[in-house]
Structure formats: C-alpha cells, structure tokens
Amino acid sequence: MTGTVDVDAVVEEARAAIGSASSLEEIRQVAVAVSGKKSPLAAVSRGLGALDPDSRRVLGQKLHEARTTIEGLVERRRSDIEAEELSTEMAGARIDLTEFVTGAIPAPPSRGHLHLVSQTRDALEDVFVGMGFEVAEGPEIESDWYNFGALNMPPAHPARGMFDTLYLNLGEPETTLLRTHTSPVQIHLMEDAVVNGVLPIHSVMPGRCYRRDTPDARHLAVFHQVEGLVVDKGITFADLAGTIEVFTTAYFGPDIHSRLRPAYFPFTEPSAEFEVTCTICHGPGCRTCSQTGWIELGGCGMIDPAVFEAVGIDPDEWTGFAFGFGIDRCAQMRHQIADMRSLIENDIRFLRQF
Numbered sequence: 245m246t247g248t249v250d251v252d253a254v255v256e257e258a259r260a261a262i263g264s265a266s267s268l269e270e271i272r273q274v275a276v277a278v279s280g281k282k283s284p285l286a287a288v289s290r291g292l293g294a295l296d297p298d299s300r301r302v303l304g305q306k307l308h309e310a311r312t313t314i315e316g317l318v319e320r321r322r323s324d325i326e327a328e329e330l331s332t333e334m335a336g337a338r339i340d341l342t343e344f345v346t347g348a349i350p351a352p353p354s355r356g357h358l359h360l361v362s363q364t365r366d367a368l369e370d371v372f373v374g375m376g377f378e379v380a381e382g383p384e385i386e387s388d389w390y391n392f393g394a395l396n397m398p399p400a401h402p403a404r405g406m407f408d409t410l411y412l413n414l415g416e417p418e419t420t421l422l423r424t425h426t427s428p429v430q431i432h433l434m435e436d437a438v439v440n441g442v443l444p445i446h447s448v449m450p451g452r453c454y455r456r457d458t459p460d461a462r463h464l465a466v467f468h469q470v471e472g473l474v475v476d477k478g479i480t481f482a483d484l485a486g487t488i489e490v491f492t493t494a495y496f497g498p499d500i501h502s503r504l505r506p507a508y509f510p511f512t513e514p515s516a517e518f519e520v521t522c523t524i525c526h527g528p529g530c531r532t533c534s535q536t537g538w539i540e541l542g543g544c545g546m547i548d549p550a551v552f553e554a555v556g557i558d559p560d561e562w563t564g565f566a567f568g569f570g571i572d573r574c575a576q577m578r579h580q581i582a583d584m585r586s587l588i589e590n591d592i593r594f595l596r597q598f
C-alpha cells in the first residue's frame with residue numbers, strides 16, 4: 245500500500261485543497277480530509293510497521309515532514325481566513341458619518357435678503373444723503389395736531405377727507421390716529437429745531453403710513469412715504485424744482501425727468517404735484533400712464549406761512565419747501581411692477597427676484 249501513495253503528490257493535493265478553502269468551516273473539513281484518520285497520510289503511516297527498518301525510517305521522516313508542511317499550510321490558511329472574516333465584519337459595522345453627502349451635494353440654506361420696499365427706502369436715502377440731506381424719523385401714531393392741525397388742516401377742514409384713516413382714540417385727552425402721511429414729521433423737526441436753535445433744516449423722513457383705502461394695483465392701505473423738508477433763508481420754488489429733478493435722474497436714471505403741475509395741499513403755497521417720465525413707455529404714452537407719458541409720484545410746494553407760525557418759526561425770516569412721495573410707488577415704477585399688491589402678498593417667487 246505504501247508503494248501506491250506518492251507522499252509528495254499528497255502534499256501538493258493538500259496544498260491546493262487548503263488554498264481553495266474560503267471559510268473557517270471549509271478549512272476545518274479540509275484539515276480533517278488531509279491529515280485526519282481517514283487521510284492518505286494516515287493510511288501511509290499505518291503501513292509503516294510492515295516496512296524494513298531503513299525504509300521505515302526514510303518514509304517515517306518523509307511523513308513527518310509532510311504532516312508538518314500540511315499543518316503549517318492549514319494554520320496559515322485558517323489565520324488568513326480569520327483575518328479576512330474580521331475585516332469583512334468590521335467593514336460592515338463601520339459607521340460612515342459622512343454618508344449624508346454621498347449623493348447630490350445639497351444646496352446651502354438660503355439666507356434671504358431685504359424686502360424690495362426696504363431696499364428702495366435705502367436707495368432713496370442714499371440719493372438724498374448724496375445731495376446733502378439728513379435722514380430723520382417720526383412716530384407712526386400721531387395726534388390730530390401733528391397729522392392735521394399743525395399742517396393747516398383744522399377740524400372739519402375738507403382736505404382731511406383725502407386722508408381718511410384709522411383713529412385710535414377720539415377726543416379726550418387727545419385724538420390719536422395712525423399717521424396718514426409722513427408730513428407730521430416736518431412738524432416734529434421744526435419744533436425740535438426751534439427748541440434747540442438748530443435751523444436751517446435739510447432733511448428727508450422715510451416711514452410707514454396708513455389710510456383707510458381699499459388696496460388696488462397702485463394703492464396699499466399700509467404704505468411708505470419719504471418726506472422732504474428744507475427750511476433756510478432765501479429758498480425759492482426753483483430750489484424745489486431743481487431738487488426734485490436732481491433726485492429723479494439720480495434715482496430713476498438720466499432718461500427720466502420730472503415736472504410739477506399746480507395742485508393744492510393745505511400745508512404748502514403754492515403747491516404742486518410731482519410727476520416723472522413714465523418708466524414703462526419713456527414718454528410717448530401707454531396704458532400704465534393713461535397715455536400721458538407721466539406718472540404721479542407725490543406732492544410738494546413752498547411751506548405755507550401758517551405752518552411756520554404753528555411751530556413758532558418766523559415766516560418773514562425763514563422760507564422753505566417740502567415734498568412727499570410714495571416709496572412703494574417708486575419701487576413699482578423702477579421695477580415695472582404691474583400690481584402693487586404683489587409687494588405684500590409674500591410670494592417668495594416674486595420677492596426673490598429683487
């Protein structure tokens with residue numbers, strides 16, 4: 245029997261079988277097959293006793309080497325498989341903290357920006373500051389005196405009808421209301437200037453105003469105005485007209501001009517309506533400007549002496565002009581917004597354009 249078994253060939257077969265084992269269970273089975281009791285080597289070793297002493301020694305030596313080789317191969321393969329299994333298990337258990345960015349990289353959160361009306365207010369302030377004006381503000385809740393009386397609109401004056409508003413308190417101790425225009429800030433500034441002795445005044449006063457109006461394409465019940473006030477010596481209507489023209493081209497661009505048309509306001513004399521070239525058609529006339537080529541922006545005029553007297557400024561010594569116009573209307577004109585109500589509908593698709 246020993247003569248029929250080639251020990252070297254047995255070792256080579258065992259090497260191949262061990263090499264192809266791919267799990268711990270397989271290597272265990274292979275180990276039994278190549279070196280267990282039923283293995284070819286066990287059969288060879290059982291036959292040793294029948295050999296002569298020399299042959300037994302030689303073959304015994306060879307068997308020992310073969311067993312040592314095979315055991316070494318089995319052990320090496322077993323530890324390789326263990327290492328492979330461990331690394332597979334570890335790879336499976338690994339927590340990939342960066343996994344959430346493995347797909348499309350998400351856009352950074354959007355930061356938003358100032359509302360168009362705030363941007364417009366800032367831009368208007370910049371233009372006037374560039375012309376030498378200061379910026380002032382006044383309260384949104386006014387007394388009857390500031391909103392009307394001091395502006396030459398005594399109780400029951402018909403001009404009050406233009407400014408129908410929301411009253412907060414009627415009569416005692418005094419009537420208070422949401423201001424209908426920024427003109428009352430003129431009164432605050434003039435009173436303060438008299439008290440502090442800081443005439444002349446060159447100021448613009450932006451802010452929110454309220455009227456009991458039904459919103460439409462060109463009006464909002466809560467809207468914004470910027471008021472202008474100059475009180476100085478020797479001021480003429482030409483200063484007013486020049487100031488408005490400089491502002492118009494600075495804000496709307498060199499193609500857009502201004503014109504003043506006679507109007508009436510109780511707090512200015514003479515008074516004018518202030519119009520600018522239609523920003524849609526640039527002059528020839530279109531639907532937006534009712535075919536006139538002009539769009540009304542606000543009112544203006546020379547300070548009525550009655551207003552100076554109401555705040556204690558001597559109208560023989562001081563002269564001045566004032567103007568007031570809509571900030572929302574400016575935004576509408578400059579950006580060609582068909583319906584002013586879009587400004588307050590909070591539709592992000594509309595607002596993010598600006």
Ligand code: DAH
Pocket residue numbers: 424425426427471472509511512515542543544545546565566567568569
């Ligand atoms: N306060 C007026 C309004 O809201 C606009 C206005 C007209 C303001 C003439 C002025 C002015 O300062 O002089 O309709």
